Amino acid sequence: MAYIIDQFMWGYQQFFQISLQHYAERLFEKIDPYLKPRIFLVGVLCKDLKNRHQICLEPEDCGYSQADFAKVNELASQLEVVDAETRIRHSHPVAQENHDRSIKLNARRDAIVKTIERDSQYDDILTYSSYPVEKDGYLVFIIMQIKKLAYESHYRLTKDKFNDRYNISTSLINSIIYEFLNLSSSELYVPDSGASMQFTKREGDELIRAAGKNFMYSIASKGNNIEGLHGLYEACNIISSLKYEGEEGVGGLIVAPKDHQNIKMTLILDTPIAISEYRKVRKFLELSDPIHYLISDSCYIFGLGQIVEHYNPIMEDLMVVRFTKHYHWEVSHADTCMMRVAYNQPHLPGTKLRREKLYSDVARIFSGIKKTDIDNLWTVINEAMKQKHGTMIVVSSGAEEEAKRLRNQSFNIVPEKLDMALVVKATSIDGSIIMSPDGVCHAIGAILDGIATAKGDSSRGARYNSAIRYYESSKNKYACFIIIVSEDGMVDIMPNLMPQIKRSSINEMIEKLNAFSQSKEELSIKTFNQMMEWLEQHKFYLSSEQCEQINKLRLDIEKIIERQSHSGFIRIVRNDLKPNPEMNDSYFVDKN
CATH class of the missing domain: 1.25.40 (Serine Threonine Protein Phosphatase 5, Tetratricopeptide repeat)
Incomplete structure (x- = not known):
């Protein structure tokens, strides 16, 4: 028989939802594969249509029932009444009409989210909703759920309002969710949404760039100058791409309110430089160093300054943009990187190794290893991740034999238990640390060998591909675990074991x-x-x-x-x- 939709909104709703799900999976795989997005649709009847459900879900077995949303309109009315925006009046009737409509849509969206959160309060998920779009007599909401634990593993700001009124993003992930839901809801205006084999012509990387720009509105807002809200992302991109007398731009820029209490000006410009004067800003960047930054309110550069006394991170009004190399820059708060941008493509800072992942994998690779040895390994890796340059640690059951075999291309040492001080010394030179599972180091600065395999990745650096070659050549001889720490603190492990299941x-x-x-x-x-x-x-x-x-x-x-x-x-x-x-x-x- 033909597939029959019971909770019918429009004919292609199933294919629209499937397209959204696949797009979201591909999108968030680029950001953090542990977020695991789940997409479903909620439709609320808004016209007097006969023989139609008041509530429709797609897919119908999304984990919630129509009965769960029975009082969603009543809840929306309550939220609309208590919305602080109702106290704001506009002199122009069109502006007031738009304002009232926005309040009503906000209330409906919040009612949907609160209803879902009520029924999933014990689940490891966070719920987001698009603004509703009227589709064939239904207000259609696109719901995205992501894993809460994965989301909370990333640093984010806490203040989500500018001037106590306007919504701003707290992280790159939030901006990506916002851009995805906006894009998805705009596709609902297309006749027969879902009929096309392609959900959208907009590639995931393009959406992430838009999200990066959106997040930089939040950073720019910290300067308390509304004139600088819209140009900071483009300015940072262009400035990072410019060279001065053949040299790459390396330095820092602070975005904060003028006369911030934690900034001491060391050089004040008589006439501030507009941040849109990219070549002037790039030239002035030459004066910055690890202590002295360009000081800006996101619209103008006022001079050079340094951070003094103890900045209170709760204030969230002092952001740092660092230009790290040609066309590379990053934005941080309280010494924590929130977003990196390379050649105009934003991404999250390198994913740190999860403690539970390390403990699980190491115990499976080295049968019978003591918990105290895994504790020691975790300490060593954490110290390695703090270093300013990348490194590699090889943990092998044949560490002693491998150190002897590679003695002509390594510095073999008298076997010694690795501690934090030795890690700092050993990672200051090129090459790998070779240690046994019990934490004893046998060699430092080791240049690994191995045969090239099809598992190599040309998009990754020499250190990563060297680890692949070595692991593939030695895995059948010794139990082996390799930790690769990149310059940005990102950690890869080899082998990266799949989770255990029943x-x-x-x-x-x-x-x-x-x-x-x-x-x-x-x-x-x-x-x-x-x-x-x-x-x-x-x-x-x-x-x-x-x-x-x-x-x-x-x-x-x-x-x-x-x-x-x-x-x-x-x-x-x-x-x-x-x-x-x-x-x-x-x-x-x-x-x-």
């Missing part, structure tokens, strides 16, 4: 798929797609036999659904599942 969860899903294929009732396309998506997300854990079984069941089910469908159905084209050669029983927490 073997029974795989078996249970395959059994469900098999039972589904033998059902005497009409098969649900949605249920089939959900099962296949789960299996595709867990394809790493599948054996060769399981892949063959799933592939056969998938083909059988697709044929059954095609026979049952009288008006045709839209099929998601899926590739055959194949076993991963890296998979073994250590990835299962249960043995049977």
